[in-house]
Amino acid sequence: MISPPVPQGIVPVTYVHLLYEYLARMGLDAERLLGAPKPAVDRGGPGRYDVQAWGALLAKAAQCLNDPLLGLHLGSTITPRHLGMLGYVLLACGDLGAALARFEQYQRLLYDVNPLRLIASPEEVVFEWGVEQGRPGPLVDECAVTALVQFSRDLVQVGLGLRYVSFVNPAPTDLQPYLDYFDCPVLFDQPSTRIAMPIAALQHPLRSPDPALLEMLSQQADALLAELGPRDDLQRQLDLCLTQMLLSGEPSLAQAALALHISPRTLHRRLAAQGLQFRGVLEALRLRLARQYLQDQRLQLAEIAGLLGYSEQSAFTRAFRRWTQGSPLAFRRAAQQAAAVGGRVNLPSP
Structure with missing residues (x-):
C-alpha cells in the first residue's frame, strides 16, 4: 500500500x-x-x-x-x-x-x-x-x-x-x-x-x-x-521521465536522477520534502498508466506489461492485484462495460 x-x-x-x-x-x-x-x-x-x-x-x-x-x-x-x-x-x-x-x-x-x-x-x-x-x-x-x-x-x-x-x-x-x-x-x-x-x-x-x-x-x-512563487514541478517532470524510461525496463532512482540532471541525493531530498518516496511515485505512475492502457482494447496484456517496465506479464498481473485487489483482465472488462453505458470504472486507489 x-x-x-x-x-x-x-x-x-x-x-x-x-x-x-x-x-x-x-x-x-x-x-x-x-x-x-x-x-x-x-x-x-x-x-x-x-x-x-x-x-x-x-x-x-x-x-x-x-x-x-x-x-x-x-x-x-x-x-x-x-x-x-x-x-x-x-x-x-x-x-x-x-x-x-x-x-x-x-x-x-x-x-x-x-x-x-x-x-x-x-x-x-x-x-x-x-x-x-x-x-x-x-x-x-x-x-x-x-x-x-x-x-x-x-x-x-x-x-x-x-x-x-x-x-x-x-x-x-x-x-x-x-x-x-x-x-x-x-x-x-x-x-x-x-x-x-x-x-x-x-x-x-x-x-x-x-x-x-x-x-x-x-x-x-x-x-x-x-x-x-513557482510551484515545484518535480513530480510532473519525474512522471514524464519515468514514462519514457519504463519502455526499457524498471528505472532506478539513480537513473531517473541522471535523466533529470540532478544527483540521486538531491532527487531523494526533494521528493522527501513533498512527503514522497521514489518507489511510491513509480508505483502510482504505473497504476495510472495501467488503467489508461487497459482501456485501449488494441493492447494485449503482455504489451501493457512491457510498456510498464515488466519483463513478464505475470509480474504485471501480481502488481495490479496488489494495487487494486483485482486482475487487469477484470478491470478491462469493467472498463468496456462502463464505456458501453457512458460510465467509469470504480476501483480503489492504491
Whole structure:
C-alpha cells in the first residue's frame, strides 16, 4: 500500500470566511465554536490560510453541527467575494468557457493544493485534481468541488448537465444527497477528483461580461499569482521521465536522477520534502498508466506489461492485484462495460 503524502497548500482567507459566515447565519458564535478567531484579510495580498488548518476548522464545525455533509452545504453558499480576486475575474468573462479557462489559469489563487488539469474531448471537458500534494480530506474536497459547481451554475443561471463527479475519498454511507445536488453520477474511491461537463455548457453566456474590467482584473490577478512563487514541478517532470524510461525496463532512482540532471541525493531530498518516496511515485505512475492502457482494447496484456517496465506479464498481473485487489483482465472488462453505458470504472486507489 502506497502511503499518501501529507497534504500541503493554501486557500485564501476570503474562502475561509465562508465557514464563519455560514455559522453566523445559523446564530452561532463561530469563533467560540471553532476555537479560532476569524482570519483577517491582508489588504496587501491574497491572504493565505494553510489547507491543513482549513481542514481542521471544517472537521471541528462538522462535528459540532453533527453534519457530515458540511462540505456540500457550505460550498453551495459560495459568492464571488469568497473567491477573492478570482471571483471578480470570472464574473467579467464573456461565457462559461472563458470563465473556466481563467479559473484554470488562476486556480492557485483559490486552491493552491493539488494542480488542476484540464482534459478536453469533442464531447466533454474534465477538470481533474490528482493527489500529488496529498489528500486534504472529504470535507475540503467536497467543499471545493461544490463551490466550483455552484459558482458555475450561478454564472450562467442554468443547469450545467454534468456528466459525472468523482472523489478520491471513500464513499459515504448515503450517496443520495450527492446525487441530488450534482444531478449526475457521483463516484468515490477514484484515482483523482474530477468534474466532467458537456462541451456545450461552455457556450453559455454570462450575465455581465466586461472586457475592459476583465483586462484590468487579470493584471491584478497576475501580480497576485506571481507573489505565490513557482510551484515545484518535480513530480510532473519525474512522471514524464519515468514514462519514457519504463519502455526499457524498471528505472532506478539513480537513473531517473541522471535523466533529470540532478544527483540521486538531491532527487531523494526533494521528493522527501513533498512527503514522497521514489518507489511510491513509480508505483502510482504505473497504476495510472495501467488503467489508461487497459482501456485501449488494441493492447494485449503482455504489451501493457512491457510498456510498464515488466519483463513478464505475470509480474504485471501480481502488481495490479496488489494495487487494486483485482486482475487487469477484470478491470478491462469493467472498463468496456462502463464505456458501453457512458460510465467509469470504480476501483480503489492504491
